[in-house]
Amino acid sequence: MRSTMFLVLVFLFSSAASADIIIFKSGSAKIGIIEEETATHITIREKDKVATISKANIERVEYSDAEENEKLRMKWKEEKERLEEQRKKAREAEEKFEADQKAKGLLNVDGKWISVGEAEARRQEQIRQEVQQQNQSAAGTEPETSEEFEIPEYVEDLPEDKKELVLEELKRQQEIEVLNVQVVQLGGDQVQVKGTVINKSDTVAKAVELEIESFDEQGEVLELESARVSFLRPGESGSFTAPLKTSAELVKNASVRILSVRWE
Numbered sequence: 001m002r003s004t005m006f007l008v009l010v011f012l013f014s015s016a017a018s019a020d021i022i023i024f025k026s027g028s029a030k031i032g033i034i035e036e037e038t039a040t041h042i043t044i045r046e047k048d049k050v051a052t053i054s055k056a057n058i059e060r061v062e063y064s065d066a067e068e069n070e071k072l073r074m075k076w077k078e079e080k081e082r083l084e085e086q087r088k089k090a091r092e093a094e095e096k097f098e099a100d101q102k103a104k105g106l107l108n109v110d111g112k113w114i115s116v117g118e119a120e121a122r123r124q125e126q127i128r129q130e131v132q133q134q135n136q137s138a139a140g141t142e143p144e145t146s147e148e149f150e151i152p153e154y155v156e157d158l159p160e161d162k163k164e165l166v167l168e169e170l171k172r173q174q175e176i177e178v179l180n181v182q183v184v185q186l187g188g189d190q191v192q193v194k195g196t197v198i199n200k201s202d203t204v205a206k207a208v209e210l211e212i213e214s215f216d217e218q219g220e221v222l223e224l225e226s227a228r229v230s231f232l233r234p235g236e237s238g239s240f241t242a243p244l245k246t247s248a249e250l251v252k253n254a255s256v257r258i259l260s261v262r263w264e
Contacts, residue, residue, distance in 0.1 A: 019072055020044065021062040022053060024226060026209035028259045033069045034061070041245060047076045051213075051224030052245050172263070175201035176208055176232075178256045183214070191248035193225070194241040195256055199232035204264035206231055212242045215253045222246045226259070 022030040022044060030053065032046040042061065043052045064072075098108070106113040109122060158166060181195040193212050199205045208229045214222045223246045229238040244251060 020064050020069070023059045023062070024057055024209070024259075025059045026057075026207075026226070026228070026260055028209065028211075030224075033072060034063070047080070049221050051221065053224055053226070054245075057226040169260070172201070173258050173261050175199070176205060176258055176261055178210070178258065179237075181254060181256050183251055183254050185248050189248050190243070191246070191251050192241050192243045193254040193256070194239065196237050196239050197229040197232065198237040199234055201263075202234050204231065204233050205229075205261050206264050207262040208232065208238075209259040209261070210240060210242075211257050211259045213255050213257075214244055214246060214251045215255070216250050217252045219253075222250055227256075 019031050020034040022034075022042060024030070030044055030046070030051070032044045034042055034044050035050070036043040040055055041052050042055060042058065043050060101108070101113040106115060107119045109119050114122075177198045177200060179196045179198060181193065184192050184194055186192060193214065197208050197210070199208075210227045210229070212225045212227060214225075216222055223244055225242040225244060227240040227242040229240050232238050
């Protein structure tokens with residue numbers, strides 16, 4: 001599965017432009033432009049996002065040449081300018097449309113413009129459903145819940161055989177839950193992110209690879225690190241910590257996502 005996920009990432013990006021590729025020991029990859037490299041860390045840019053990655057988590061790096069990287073920078077710049085122009089036009093069109101609908105006496109309910117009568121009918125239906133749910137709870141029954149999960153956009157562009165593999169792995173990953181993510185100040189200029197991983201499946205998770213993003217007060221990404229929790233039996237939990245390179249005073253929040261799970 002490691003090689004499959006990496007091949008998927010490279011396949012998706014190689015059709016667009018050449019770039020530097022960081023391949024993690026977990027089998028996942030980070031694709032972009034390497035802006036700085038020290039004896040212990042590599043800083044890589046992906047469009048507007050910059051991440052600093054510990055070399056301890058890297059298996060190897062595949063470098064692109066300076067000319068290709070400059071082409072990629074120009075491509076990102078053009079995409080950003082084009083996107084900003086599209087957003088501007090979309091805002092203007094949306095404002096005009098909203099003004100037209102209000103002039104017609106319509107109301108915006110859940111993103112749809114409807115008449116006052118239809119809005120009242122919807123309100124009554126919502127009340128009816130809430131009463132029904134309360135009655136079900138009182139009777140000891142619970143409404144059915146969906147097992148659907150959010151599918152990344154890139155999956156839709158994959159060939160059917162690769163799509164099935166990726167979807168199967170993503171679905172299994174839903175049985176691993178990340179909880180209690182905290183940014184911990186260690187004193188001085190040091191800070192780390194810690195949290196807990198729970199295996200809710202009926203299979204041993206031999207290794208859970210995590211990607212950790214830290215953010216500043218404005219929500220901008222400061223750094224990207226990785227962590228691992230090993231050998232979780234069904235129902236067991238394990239903790240993880242990830243020291244950050246960024247100054248402690250800048251780090252205000254963090255998020256953790258599952259990169260991959262190696263099952264027994």
